[in-house]
Amino acid sequence: MEGVVVTQLDVEPGECIKVKGKIQSDAKGFAVNVGKNSNTLMLHFNPRFDCHGDVNTLVCNSKEDGMWGEEDRKADFPFQHGDKIEMCISFDETEATVKLPEAEFKFPNRLGMDKIEYLAVEGDFKVKAIKFS
Numbered sequence: 734m735e736g737v738v739v740t741q742l743d744v745e746p747g748e749c750i751k752v753k754g755k756i757q758s759d760a761k762g763f764a765v766n767v768g769k770n771s772n773t774l775m776l777h778f779n780p781r782f783d784c785h786g787d788v789n790t791l792v793c794n795s796k797e798d799g800m801w802g803e804e805d806r807k808a809d810f811p812f813q814h815g816d817k818i819e820m821c822i823s824f825d826e827t828e829a830t831v832k833l834p835e836a837e838f839k840f841p842n843r844l845g846m847d848k849i850e851y852l853a854v855e856g857d858f859k860v861k862a863i864k865f866s
């Protein structure tokens with residue numbers, strides 16, 4: 734499943750990765766992954782409209798050396814087909830934060846990462862812009 738992949742990043746605590754794009758009108762799901770590389774993720778942020786047996790469920794997880802951690806299924810699902818959204822991903826030593834216009838999600842920094850070197854956006858999401866600030 735191709736998508737946008739950015740490597741060789743050096744995003745530090747408190748800095749923000751802005752991902753702007755559109756959720757496809759027939760989206761089954763999409764994912765935004767940040768971490769060291771594809772096998773070591775601080776956060777796999779995975780809104781599921783209808784996939785893996787989940788309907789309208791936001792699944793977050795980490796991945797360490799290729800092994801998924803324990804899933805964290807969030808109560809809210811502030812996503813709709815066709816939505817144009819901008820999310821701001823940041824982190825500190827304790828947690829990652831994903832800020833959306835009307836929602837904010839936290840996920841523990843389980844791996845204690847001190848920088849984000851890798852970003853990937855996968856699935857039914859059309860990336861318009863990526864900004865680092």
Ligand SMILES: CCCO[C@@H]1O[C@H](CO)[C@@H](O[C@@H]2O[C@H](CO)[C@H](O)[C@H](OCc3cn(Cc4ccccc4)nn3)[C@H]2O)[C@H](O)[C@H]1NC(C)=O
Nearest residue numbers: 734761762763764777779785792793794801804855856857
């Ligand atoms: C009930 C016993 C089995 O549990 C299921 O186990 C599955 C396999 O581990 C879990 O699904 C996996 O959950 C992971 C997060 O914990 C990831 O989401 C795994 O997907 C990785 C992935 C991304 N992509 C690219 C992509 C992303 C978004 C849309 C389209 C393609 N392709 N595969 C996804 O396959 C799935 O979330 C889990 N369900 C439950 C309820 O626990």
